[in-house]
Amino acid sequence: MENSQYIMNTYSRFPVVLDHGQGARVWDGQGKAYLDFVAGIAVNSLGHNHPRLVSAIAAQAAKMIHVSNLYYTQPQMDLAERLVKLSGLGKAFFCNSGAEAIEGSLKLSRKYAVKQGSGRFEVVAMENSFHGRTFGALTATGQLKCHKGYAPLLPGFKHIPFNDIAALRAAVDHKTCAVLVEPVQGEGGVRPADKAFLQAARELCDQNGCLLIFDEVQCGAGRTGTFFAFEQFGVRPDVAALAKGLAGGVPIGCVLATEEAASAFQPGDHASTFGGNPLATAAANAVVEVITGGLLENVTANGAYLTQGLKALRAKHPVIREVRGLGFLQGIELDTPVAEVIDRCIGKGLLLVNAGTSVIRFVPPLIVGRAEIDEALAILDEAL
Ligand SMILES: *Cc1c(COP(=O)(O)O)cnc(C)c1O
Numbered sequence: 001m002e003n004s005q006y007i008m009n010t011y012s013r014f015p016v017v018l019d020h021g022q023g024a025r026v027w028d029g030q031g032k033a034y035l036d037f038v039a040g041i042a043v044n045s046l047g048h049n050h051p052r053l054v055s056a057i058a059a060q061a062a063k064m065i066h067v068s069n070l071y072y073t074q075p076q077m078d079l080a081e082r083l084v085k086l087s088g089l090g091k092a093f094f095c096n097s098g099a100e101a102i103e104g105s106l107k108l109s110r111k112y113a114v115k116q117g118s119g120r121f122e123v124v125a126m127e128n129s130f131h132g133r134t135f136g137a138l139t140a141t142g143q144l145k146c147h148k149g150y151a152p153l154l155p156g157f158k159h160i161p162f163n164d165i166a167a168l169r170a171a172v173d174h175k176t177c178a179v180l181v182e183p184v185q186g187e188g189g190v191r192p193a194d195k196a197f198l199q200a201a202r203e204l205c206d207q208n209g210c211l212l213i214f215d216e217v218q219c220g221a222g223r224t225g226t227f228f229a230f231e232q233f234g235v236r237p238d239v240a241a242l243a244k245g246l247a248g249g250v251p252i253g254c255v256l257a258t259e260e261a262a263s264a265f266q267p268g269d270h271a272s273t274f275g276g277n278p279l280a281t282a283a284a285n286a287v288v289e290v291i292t293g294g295l296l297e298n299v300t301a302n303g304a305y306l307t308q309g310l311k312a313l314r315a316k317h318p319v320i321r322e323v324r325g326l327g328f329l330q331g332i333e334l335d336t337p338v339a340e341v342i343d344r345c346i347g348k349g350l351l352l353v354n355a356g357t358s359v360i361r362f363v364p365p366l367i368v369g370r371a372e373i374d375e376a377l378a379i380l381d382e383a384l
Contacts, residue, residue, distance in 0.1 A: 021048025024368045037364040038351045045245035047365035053248045056286035066277040075281035090259030094276025098217035098243035099132025101253035105239045109178035109211045112264035120177035126162040130187035165200045172204045178211045183229040186218035189359045190331025198235040211238040221245035222291040225300035225327035247284040303327035309377040317384045331359040344383035
């Protein structure tokens with residue numbers, strides 16, 4: 001770590017230098033193993049070194065890495081078709097990160113309002129949400145700690161309490177171009193939306209003629225046990241943003257939209273140089289194939305197993321106030337700051353990440369089985 005001082009100080013990092021991984025495990029340079037229940041923050045959906053992903057990347061790298069979006073490539077068309085069919089939406093736009101997928105979604109909603117001639121421009125977003133660090137996504141993010149020092153932010157954003165139907169009704173009006181919601185808030189503390197709230201949002205957007213955007217950057221791509229989290233709420237958005245787990249660690253972002261909404265973008269309206277390049281989309285095609293080819297069943301079954309285990313720990317350790325989440329996006333809220341517990345777990349060979357100051361998040365690779373969950377729970381039990 002002697003040359004770590006050259007890295008800009010934007011993260012409070014753990015003093016660990018990771019070297020390689022296999023399945024749900026990573027190793028540091030000294031050969032110490034860690035069970036990885038962070039998965040690169042909900043990114044390494046197939047774990048580390050998955051043969052299908054590695055061979056898809058290697059084959060595509062040897063063929064062609066990048067050509068720009070001035071041309072079509074087969075991997076990009078294939079991925080668009082897969083995601084459109086899985087979502088029931090109409091078209092896909094590819095970019096390189098979650099924040100970019102949110103930017104694209106927000107820009108599409110404003111362009112759509114212009115196309116309608118409605119004069120709408122306002123975005124209604126949720127308190128405690130997280131949508132990324134670029135200015136549009138940052139403004140949409142409902143956490144003051146992220147906004148501090150960046151004023152002025154973008155005009156035209158309102159925040160309401162998450163899951164508050166009355167506040168949503170009061171906020172959505174003739175100025176609203178989009179309602180932006182995470183079906184399960186991730187960074188904000190692992191909080192699932194209420195089904196009734198998402199249904200009310202759908203109805204309000206339909207009545208009012210604005211777009212419903214779901215940020216599935218963290219909860220999408222199989223993490224909750226269905227490919228899209230929205231499937232579990234029986235509500236389909238007009239626009240869905242994907243990123244984190246979609247290509248198993250290769251940077252990618254995606255905006256999915258209905259034909260109607262997507263028609264607001266015409267050539268020149270929005271773009272990305274790297275977005276959807278053949279390397280990233282070949283990786284995502286392999287990841288989506290594996291996730292939809294049997295892995296969702298593992299997430300559902302073993303997600304429930306993880307919930308049970310965490311609830312058993314709550315019965316034993318009253319410091320755990322609540323267990324919540326879906327599939328392999330779960331959190332425990334503690335009565336005490338979580339940093340020390342996470343540090344102890346890392347010392348004992350288990351990687352965990354917080355979501356705010358009082359929640360420990362569990363976002364393991366979607367491939368983890370019961371033995372690994374048992375091992376993680378045993379380490380957490382000792383640490384608590
Ligand atoms: C991580 C995250 C983002 C931002 O993604 P980046 O790839 O870091 O830009 C946006 N929305 C949600 C819900 C996220 O969890």
